[in-house]
Amino acid sequence: MDLRIDVAEHGDWSVLQIRGEIDIATAPRLREQLISLVNDQRYQLVVDMEAVEFIDSTGLGVLIGALKRVRAHDGDLQVVLTNTRILKVFEITQLDTIFRISPTLDAVVAG
Amino acid sequence: MTSPDAGVETEVELVELDLPAKPEVVAVARLVVGALAAADPMFSEDRAADLRLAVSEACTNAIQAQRSRSNGSTVIEPINLRFELTPGCIAVTVEDHGGGFDPGELTTHPNITDPERLHHEGGLGIPLLQFLTDDLEFKATEEGTVVAMTFLSRADDGFEH
Numbered sequence: 001m002d003l004r005i006d007v008a009e010h011g012d013w014s015v016l017q018i019r020g021e022i023d024i025a026t027a028p029r030l031r032e033q034l035i036s037l038v039n040d041q042r043y044q045l046v047v048d049m050e051a052v053e054f055i056d057s058t059g060l061g062v063l064i065g066a067l068k069r070v071r072a073h074d075g076d077l078q079v080v081l082t083n084t085r086i087l088k089v090f091e092i093t094q095l096d097t098i099f100r101i102s103p104t105l106d107a108v109v110a111g
Numbered sequence: 112m113t114s115p116d117a118g119v120e121t122e123v124e125l126v127e128l129d130l131p132a133k134p135e136v137v138a139v140a141r142l143v144v145g146a147l148a149a150a151d152p153m154f155s156e157d158r159a160a161d162l163r164l165a166v167s168e169a170c171t172n173a174i175q176a177q178r179s180r181s182n183g184s185t186v187i188e189p190i191n192l193r194f195e196l197t198p199g200c201i202a203v204t205v206e207d208h209g210g211g212f213d214p215g216e217l218t219t220h221p222n223i224t225d226p227e228r229l230h231h232e233g234g235l236g237i238p239l240l241q242f243l244t245d246d247l248e249f250k251a252t253e254e255g256t257v258v259a260m261t262f263l264s265r266a267d268d269g270f271e272h
Contacts, residue, residue, distance in 0.1 A: 024171045025134035054141070056167045057239055061232030068229035085160050092242045093235045094223040 002026070005033050011109055014042040019051040022059030030059065034066040043075025046108050052086055060095060067099065076100075078108050124196040129189035130170075132177040132207070137170045140192060144203065153199040153264035162201065162262055165243040166192075168236040169205040169258045176209025176255065199264045208254040 003026035004019040014037050022030060037045060047063065049055070067077045078100045081087055090096040102108045126147065130136040141163040148159035173190040188208045195202040220234040221227040240247055246261035 021138060023134070023137050023167055024174065025137060054163070054167075056164055056171065057233075057235035058171055060235050064229055065232045071229065085157065089164065089239070092239055095235075097224055098228070 003029055005030060007033065007037070010046070010105065013044045013046045013109060015046040015048055015105060017048045017051065021054035022052060022062070023054065023056050024058045027058045027062045031062045031065065034062065035069070038066070038069045038073070041073075043070045043073040045070055045075070045077045046080060046105060047077065048080040048105060049086060050080060050082065052081075052083070055086055055089055057093070060089065060093060063099065064095070078102060080105050080108060121197050126194040126196070128192050130192065132174045132187045132190050134171075134174060137167055137174065140166050140170045143192070144194065144201075147194055147196060148201060148262075151196065151198060151201070151264065154201070155264070158262070158264055161243045162203070165240055165260055165262070166203060166205070168240050169203070169260065172236060172258070173205050173207035173209065173256070177207045178209075180208070180210045201262045203260045203262070204257050205260075206252070206255065206257045210255060 148154040191206040250257040
């Protein structure tokens with residue numbers, strides 16, 4: 001299963017729309033993309049996971065690393081997600097307590 | 112193969128496969144265990160998703176351990192997956208040749224709400240395995256580690272949504 005990442009600007013936010021599965025094979029590409037955005041001084045990031053079919057701890061670790069990087073610049077990384085199976089992974093690991101998770105991109109932008 | 116169960120012999124189906132210790136094969140392992148769970152009508156789709164996640168975590172650990180031990184060698188031994196299937200129960204072992212692993216010696220990470228936790232990208236796999244499995248055991252072998260996981264079909268997924 002491949003991973004596809006599309007990046008778009010939405011107001012102050014850089015939105016990464018991710019499709020596919022995030023694991024040890026594909027997570028490095030996500031990490032590179034997130035680091036590239038931070039290097040371009042994009043510190044307000046949204047990871048849209050509506051089309052993500054699978055994520056494990058390797059993928060979660062990448063998101064943790066990205067959150068650390070943007071917070072170092074007073075930025076934020078929020079998640080768009082409604083898939084209950086993916087949400088469950090955030091809940092088990094309690095990452096739903098450190099990432100703001102919204103049902104839609106509009107909800108993120110509306111603050 | 113059969114196993115005695117209160118005087119009734121229950122057939123145990125075995126599936127074994129060796130996979131190269133490459134990141135790309137973790138998706139294959141997920142596909143296999145997902146198909147095996149789907150073949151047992153007692154396993155719900157949500158429980159099958161638990162198995163896919165747990166096997167992904169165990170294979171990731173095995174591959175990382177094995178590759179870290181390869182020291183640049185061009186020959187990397189495979190990881191071994193073994194599935195024991197009985198109605199309502201799937202036992203999975205994932206064996207690597209990565210030199211051994213003691214979960215008791217894992218680094219303790221700060222609590223998830225501690226800002227210091229953001230300095231650690233790892234440390235989430237074992238808690239996930241503990242949550243998803245009905246029994247979990249790490250066994251040291253001469254060459255590496257066997258992760259033995261048991262999954263029962265659950266009426267619910269043990270989690271309130």
